Amino acid sequence: MSEQTTEMAPAQSRSEQAVRIIVHEHQALWRILDLLDQLLSDMNVNDQRPDERLLTTIFDYIQHFSQRVHSTPTDIELYKRLSEKSPETAPLLEKLAKGYVIGHEKLLELRRLLAECEESWPEGREEFSHALARFTEALRKHIRKEEGVVIPRARKLLTEEDWQQIIEARDVENDPLFGERVREEFRELRHQIVSYTPEKFGGLGLKHADRVTAPHAKQEMLSIKGLVTSYGQIEVLHDVDIHINSGEIVSLVGANGAGKSTLLMTISGLQPTDRGAITFEGKDLAKISADQRVANGIVQVPEGRQVFKDLSVHDNLLLGAYTRGKTPEVMDDLERMYTKFPILRQKRHNLAGELSGGQQQMLAMGRALMAKPRLLLLDEPSMGLAPLIVEEIFNIVKELKEEGITIFLVEQNASQALALADRGYVLETGKVVIEGTGRELLSNEKVREAYLGM
Numbered sequence: 385m386s387e388q389t390t391e392m393a394p395a396q397s398r399s400e401q402a403v404r405i406i407v408h409e410h411q412a413l414w415r416i417l418d419l420l421d422q423l424l425s426d427m428n429v430n431d432q433r434p435d436e437r438l439l440t441t442i443f444d445y446i447q448h449f450s451q452r453v454h455s456t457p458t459d460i461e462l463y464k465r466l467s468e469k470s471p472e473t474a475p476l477l478e479k480l481a482k483g484y485v486i487g488h489e490k491l492l493e494l495r496r497l498l499a500e501c502e503e504s505w506p507e508g509r510e511e512f513s514h515a516l517a518r519f520t521e522a523l524r525k526h527i528r529k530e531e532g533v534v535i536p537r538a539r540k541l542l543t544e545e546d547w548q549q550i551i552e553a554r555d556v557e558n559d560p561l562f563g564e565r566v567r568e569e570f571r572e573l574r575h576q577i578v579s580y581t582p583e584k585f586g587g588l589g590l591k592h593a594d595r596v597t598a599p600h601a602k603q604e605m606l607s608i609k610g611l612v613t614s615y616g617q618i619e620v621l622h623d624v625d626i627h628i629n630s631g632e633i634v635s636l637v638g639a640n641g642a643g644k645s646t647l648l649m650t651i652s653g654l655q656p657t658d659r660g661a662i663t664f665e666g667k668d669l670a671k672i673s674a675d676q677r678v679a680n681g682i683v684q685v686p687e688g689r690q691v692f693k694d695l696s697v698h699d700n701l702l703l704g705a706y707t708r709g710k711t712p713e714v715m716d717d718l719e720r721m722y723t724k725f726p727i728l729r730q731k732r733h734n735l736a737g738e739l740s741g742g743q744q745q746m747l748a749m750g751r752a753l754m755a756k757p758r759l760l761l762l763d764e765p766s767m768g769l770a771p772l773i774v775e776e777i778f779n780i781v782k783e784l785k786e787e788g789i790t791i792f793l794v795e796q797n798a799s800q801a802l803a804l805a806d807r808g809y810v811l812e813t814g815k816v817v818i819e820g821t822g823r824e825l826l827s828n829e830k831v832r833e834a835y836l837g838m
């Protein structure tokens with residue numbers, strides 16, 4: 385018997401563990417494929433207009449599945465080792481690997497067809513439903529091959545040492561082979577899918593207007609304790625305590641010069657701290673540079689937009705992804721930015737300096753999103769914009785939250801910012817003086833008087 389039997393938990397070898405996780409995640413994917421079938425027949429048989437948001441979330445999930453798990457170092461290592469041990473499997477593995485690339489393109493096409501079908505419903509239905517049916521069919525085939533051939537052979541032929549090497553190939557940032565972080569992201573996306581799936585298909589039937597906060601979203605994402613920040617001799621932030629839970633929108637309001645921007649810059653690492661601690665997902669940020677913070681998912685949209693005025697819209701967006709390189713995924717994300725902000729597509733060859741204020745704000749947000757933030761720091765995004773555009777900016781912020789991005793929002797526009805927020809803080813001359821839920825702050829006597837003009 386191996387030494388594993390002496391452990392408290394039921395002993396599981398590396399291979400068993402890995403296979404168990406893969407099978408579990410595959411089962412979830414099967415259920416989602418079944419759901420897609422149901423949505424498809426609802427559309428065709430019951431003449432039901434497709435739910436774009438739900439389908440988009442499902443597509444996000446599938447895309448995530450193929451991007452974050454496959455074509456990662458672990459998967460490459462697995463395929464390599466299996467090909468060596470079982471040369472007759474090599475052609476199949478090669479085909480499966482190619483399948484990811486093709487699937488990826490098909491998914492992009494599906495998103496496009498869905499948008500078209502939504503726009504001119506019921507026109508475009510046939511094209512979309514055919515493409516979707518072909519896609520699910522191909523994906524099912526792919527998974528069947530993985531489950532029927534790849535996993536059994538891997539199980540039989542790969543040794544504990546192989547699995548050890550495969551697992552060690554993981555690059556920690558990406559956390560693949562269904563590592564903890566990837567699974568957490570899947571859970572979040574599944575949670576959204578289940579929430580928005582109609583009850584008749586076994587979902588919760590949540591309307592899109594209602595908020596989704598994942599059950600695990602109460603986890604603390606950012607914690608700031610006893611923070612002191614100065615410019616030279618002048619102390620600007622005094623002993624600030626703030627925390628942000630993952631999935632929340634937290635708003636920060638305060639008068640001019642209160643230190644709001646300084647606080648954001650301290651979080652993003654552009655401004656050094658004198659004292660106190662900032663922790664992000666349990667990690668102490670003290671020794672982590674601004675660039676590394678971006679790579680870790682903390683991304684700021686600075687006050688006054690600060691786009692690169694002499695560069696094209698396109699290049700500005702690409703610069704947002706500088707920590708990620710010019711990979712095919714980045715190009716996909718660019719495409720998604722253009723879908724999210726159609727005006728940026730229209731102006732993609734214009735210099736950023738030629739855009740209006742509102743357009744520049746969208747560009748600044750698009751650029752930040754290209755860095756794949758998990759915590760987005762927004763410094764007065766509505767400043768100086770016409771009411772209609774302000775409305776639009778707040779809508780986008782809401783959307784981003786629904787996509788699972790946590791948001792720290794600094795705003796002069798206190799009533800709208802607090803109405804949107806799960807929680808909020810009031811900063812006065814570098815000190816947090818009030819904190820509470822968005823609703824509590826909106827009805828707070830002092831806040832109403834000082835910031836809402838009531």
Ligand SMILES: Nc1ncnc2c1ncn2[C@@H]1O[C@H](COP(=O)(O)OP(=O)(O)OP(=O)(O)O)[C@@H](O)[C@H]1O
Nearest residue numbers: 615618620638639640641642643644645646647687
């Ligand atoms: N680079 C700097 N050097 C010295 N002092 C600074 C610097 N930046 C800001 N300050 C000072 O620090 C204090 C806080 O400024 P900060 O920009 O953080 O406030 P804010 O709340 O963002 O204000 P606003 O609403 O005007 O954007 C102010 O007194 C400001 O004058």
Ligand SMILES: [Mg+2]
Nearest residue numbers: 644645646687
């Ligand atoms: Mg400011």
